[in-house]
Amino acid sequence: ETGVTQTPRHLVMGMTNKKSLKCEQHLGHNAMYWYKQSAKKPLELMFVYNFKEQTENNSVPSRFSPECPNSSHLFLHLHTLQPEDSALYLCASSQTKTAGANVLTFGAGSRLTVL
Amino acid sequence: QKEVEQNSGPLSVPEGAIASLNCTYSDRGSQSFFWYRQYSGKSPELIMFIYSNGDKEDGRFTAQLNKASQYVSLLIRDSQPSDSATYLCAVDNYGQNFVFGPGTRLSVLP
Numbered sequence: 001e002t003g004v005t006q007t008p009r010h011l012v013m014g015m016t017n018k019k020s021l022k023c024e025q026h027l028g029h030n031a032m033y034w035y036k037q038s039a040k041k042p043l044e045l046m047f048v049y050n051f052k053e054q055t056e057n058n059s060v061p062s063r064f065s066p067e068c069p070n071s072s073h074l075f076l077h078l079h080t081l082q083p084e085d086s087a088l089y090l091c092a093s094s095q096t097k098t099a100g101a102n103v104l105t106f107g108a109g110s111r112l113t114v115l
Numbered sequence: 116q117k118e119v120e121q122n123s124g125p126l127s128v129p130e131g132a133i134a135s136l137n138c139t140y141s142d143r144g145s146q147s148f149f150w151y152r153q154y155s156g157k158s159p160e161l162i163m164f165i166y167s168n169g170d171k172e173d174g175r176f177t178a179q180l181n182k183a184s185q186y187v188s189l190l191i192r193d194s195q196p197s198d199s200a201t202y203l204c205a206v207d208n209y210g211q212n213f214v215f216g217p218g219t220r221l222s223v224l225p
Contacts, residue, residue: 033213042119043159043203043215056212090158101147101166102207106158 002026004107006091012113013081021076021110023091032074033104034066035090043090049074050096081114088112117142119216121204127222134191136219138204141185145206148180148187153201153218162189162202194223 004025013019025032034046048056049068063085065077074091091107118141128134136150147166151159165171165178165187177190187206191198201218 040217042217043205045213088158101149101164103149103161103164104205104213106160109158 004091004093004105006089006107006110008110009108010111010113012115013078014115015081015083017081018077018079020078021089021091021112023074023076023107025072025074025091025093025105025107027093027095027105029093029095029105030071031094031096032068032071033092033094034074034076035092035106037088037090037109039087046076078112081112083114086112086114117145117206117212117214119204119206119214121202121216121219123217124220125222126219127224128194129224130194130196132194132223134194134198134221134223136189136191136202136204136221138187138189138216139185140187140204140206140214142206142208142214143182143185144208145185147207148178149205149207149213150176150178150189151203151205151215152198153203155200159203191221194221196223196225199223 007022031050036044046060047066052068067075088109090109092104120139149164150162153159165180171178175192179188201220203218204216207213
């Protein structure tokens, strides 16, 4: 496996279900991110983890619960979601640098549909 | 509120022409600037980044940065139909605070 892998690629769930999205990065990066991409909206940053510590939480509703057990794995636990949460959820990773650019590498995304 | 603005398009250019994509940003503290390409139904992929004023060239792509004007652009020379995608501008201030623009949809006509 190389790069950033996300599973599942597609998920359909009811509003009362509990599911999880998984992300794994094989790049040796120290930071991992969850982004949400809805139709006709910019990418929205949800959570950032740096060395498995959460450093950013962009006012995300509590029905989204992130978990980062180590620098290579990131989960997004989902419960009691709303139809408007249907979107493409993108995981990304980066290596923090003090000089030069801090480049994001994205996974293929998990397409979530909430019925 | 940090903002990144782009013309949503669609920007249509004929095959072989130069496509010019523009982006402005509000945070003067922004240090690094990125262009990502996103095909429909796919995730964004990095085209190039720039962090010094001036031009940076990579093959058919040239990124231009003007920090005084808070403006960054991407030129695509000899545009190909395979370049048809949405181009996302993103800025970062070393704080892992990436902010993305809404993207410009480019259509290269054969």
